[in-house]
Amino acid sequence: MMIRHVLLIAAGSAVLAACSSPQGNLPPIQKMEQTVYRLGAGDEVRISVFGLDALTNTYVVGDAGTISLPLVDEIPARGKTTQELEALIANNLRQRDVIKDPSVSAQVLKYRPFFILGEVQRPGQYAYVPGMSVLTAVSIAGGYTFRADSKSASITRNEGDKIIKGQATPQTPVMPGDTVFVPEDWF
Structure with missing residues (x-):
């Protein structure tokens, strides 16, 4: 009986942790293979x-x-x-x-600024540096907090008339105007 309760609690915790993940089932963010820069608000x-x-x-x-x-x-x-x-x-x-x-x-x-939110030391708006990655953005924001999932992030990007959102790794390029979100590591 006690083992059954422990198993139910463990299973419930795993389900809740998966549901509360801000990453969910996002597809990987598309790499922007731009050779020319396109202007946007704030440039x-x-x-x-x-x-x-x-x-x-x-x-x-x-x-x-x-x-x-x-x-x-x-x-x-x-x-x-x-x-x-x-x-x-x-x-x-x-x-x-x-x-x-x-x-x-x-x-x-x-360039217009990028934004970084979530589990970083100093979330906020920062000046874009050409060639930057998610890891560079995290460094500019003071590094990860102790709760951060350092292996994943999500990026919200404005592409013309549409807004896309996808998963990113520390090596994913960040573009001007992007919003980077670093989630909490649950385990």
């Missing part, structure tokens, strides 16, 4: 227009995904490469007869 971009110093400045992509330039108005930047942004600005300047043959350059100065 800081240096725009230079040769011969038009009034436009040469540093701009931040707003929450709406646009950059507001004097003489040009709102330029959609979210999801665009810097080359696509250069072409949009040049076309806009040409159409408005501001400059006949504009030469525009755009360069990302500061």
